[in-house]
Amino acid sequence: MRRKGLASMAAQAVEVTENASSVTLGPAAGLSCRECGERFPLGPIFACATCFGPLEVAYELPGGDPEALRKQIEAGPHNIWRYAPLLPVPADVAGKPNLNPGFTKLVKADNLARELGVTGGLYVKDDSGNPTHSFKDRVVAIAVEAARAFGFTTLSCSSTGNLAGAVGAAARRAGFRSCVFIPHDLEAGKVVMAAVYGGDLVGIEGNYDDVNRFCSELIGDPLGEGWGFVNVNLRPYYGEGSKTLAYEICEQLGWRLPDQIVIPVASGSQLTKIDKGLKELITLGLVEDRPYRIYGAQAEGCSPVSTAFKAGHDVVRPQKPDTIAKSLAIGNPADGPYVLDIARRTGGAVEDVNDEQVVDAIKLLARTEGIFAETAGGVTVGVTKKLIEAGLLDPTLSTVILNTGDGLKTLDAVAPTTGPTATIRPSLDAFRSAGLAG
Numbered sequence: 297m298r299r300k301g302l303a304s305m306a307a308q309a310v311e312v313t314e315n316a317s318s319v320t321l322g323p324a325a326g327l328s329c330r331e332c333g334e335r336f337p338l339g340p341i342f343a344c345a346t347c348f349g350p351l352e353v354a355y356e357l358p359g360g361d362p363e364a365l366r367k368q369i370e371a372g373p374h375n376i377w378r379y380a381p382l383l384p385v386p387a388d389v390a391g392k393p394n395l396n397p398g399f400t401k402l403v404k405a406d407n408l409a410r411e412l413g414v415t416g417g418l419y420v421k422d423d424s425g426n427p428t429h430s431f432k433d434r435v436v437a438i439a440v441e442a443a444r445a446f447g448f449t450t451l452s453c454s455s456t457g458n459l460a461g462a463v464g465a466a467a468r469r470a471g472f473r474s475c476v477f478i479p480h481d482l483e484a485g486k487v488v489m490a491a492v493y494g495g496d497l498v499g500i501e502g503n504y505d506d507v508n509r510f511c512s513e514l515i516g517d518p519l520g521e522g523w524g525f526v527n528v529n530l531r532p533y534y535g536e537g538s539k540t541l542a543y544e545i546c547e548q549l550g551w552r553l554p555d556q557i558v559i560p561v562a563s564g565s566q567l568t569k570i571d572k573g574l575k576e577l578i579t580l581g582l583v584e585d586r587p588y589r590i591y592g593a594q595a596e597g598c599s600p601v602s603t604a605f606k607a608g609h610d611v612v613r614p615q616k617p618d619t620i621a622k623s624l625a626i627g628n629p630a631d632g633p634y635v636l637d638i639a640r641r642t643g644g645a646v647e648d649v650n651d652e653q654v655v656d657a658i659k660l661l662a663r664t665e666g667i668f669a670e671t672a673g674g675v676t677v678g679v680t681k682k683l684i685e686a687g688l689l690d691p692t693l694s695t696v697i698l699n700t701g702d703g704l705k706t707l708d709a710v711a712p713t714t715g716p717t718a719t720i721r722p723s724l725d726a727f728r729s730a731g732l733a734g
């Protein structure tokens with residue numbers, strides 16, 4: 297059933313591509329199948345017509361002197377467009393209406409390092425500083441440019457929350473209509489954020505995997521004609537936005553690779569593309585060629601990838617999510633097998649923590665570094681701690697933890713255990729009695 301649906305979608309998409317074959321997106325040379333390697337022209341397609349494998353962008357990357365490319369990047373804008381020569385976007389992208397995310401802070405987390413016993417240098421890449429306060433602005437920015445190139449007029453997505461907000465905001469700025477789909481029971485912060493930009497927001501009675509299935513049906517139906525789903529039919533372009541995290545981390549470390557990176561895993565796209573970005577930097581000679589380890593972080597209540605990793609399986613068995621880390625609650629992750637492969641190939645691991653550990657880790661990061669992470673960030677910090685304790689992450693090596701979203705969007709997670717130290721009458725006597733002086 298599912299295969300047949302994909303086949304007809306792939307066939308339909310190839311027709312679209314033939315009309316769009318004049319599209320140029322910077323160094324993007326075409327799409328290639330991650331399973332069988334077959335090549336396709338650039339177009340709004342995501343599944344291989346031969347083997348149904350996922351498609352990704354293939355490049356004609358700039359050759360020549362790495363020093364010249366490094367200088368060109370450093371002279372670029374303070375957002376992801378400084379890496380335009382490595383992205384599927386038009387060369388003049390910086391002048392187009394877009395939210396221009398990226399170049400977020402890489403915080404040297406010495407206080408957290410002391411608490412966790414990390415001596416090799418610990419950093420938090422804080423993507424809560426993006427325009428809609430999550431890493432999703434990066435992937436949407438690229439998908440918007442692809443949608444423009446392919447002539448779509450409506451932007452859409454299936455979302456665990458952050459993506460809906462990122463699409464809603466980017467659509468306004470870039471002049472698209474938007475209609476986005478979320479599970480009906482998300483956090484208030486995510487729902488308001490997704491709705492406030494004025495596009496259409498639809499709550500689906502079901503979990504994310506139901507939302508995603510619904511969107512796949514909509515793409516194959518005349519009802520969805522002219523719609524660019526950033527994480528479905530524009531997924532090959534969308535995914536490339538996560539490479540900019542790899543580029544920024546290395547540039548901010550002085551064009552050096554970190555030894556270890558801990559990345560939260562929902563669909564697994566972000567982790568997969570960070571690995572792709574690191575490999576590109578090595579190929580281009582922008583960083584030295586040496587090993588690095590990639591670690592994936594999940595919540596225990598939605599841990600299909602870490603469960604498979606720990607069991608030594610190559611196949612990821614879908615789960616029904618039940619966790620406070622709703623932005624990571626994808627029970628059937630599209631890129632799960634690739635995450636397993638990358639963690640194993642690089643000598644990393646995939647681990648999970650429970651809801652209580654997520655809350656503790658949110659508070660740990662806040663108390664040590666003054667960074668208030670959403671639940672996904674709590675998952676990543678919590679997993680880092682667990683990996684160190686288990687001897688799976690080397691505390692003597694340089695380590696980067698990703699905080700992918702803002703704690704203000706998931707207040708409910710910490711509200712029950714966080715509040716005023718005291719509530720008093722406005723008098724010195726009352727303050728003295730509260731025992732807080734000195």
Ligand SMILES: *Cc1c(COP(=O)(O)O)cnc(C)c1O
Nearest residue numbers: 458562563564565566672700701
């Ligand atoms: C979407 C999301 C992720 C994970 O993204 P995938 O690419 O689907 O693995 C991580 N953190 C936050 C906050 C997100 O919104």
Ligand SMILES: [Zn+2]
Nearest residue numbers: 329332344347
């Ligand atoms: Zn294929």
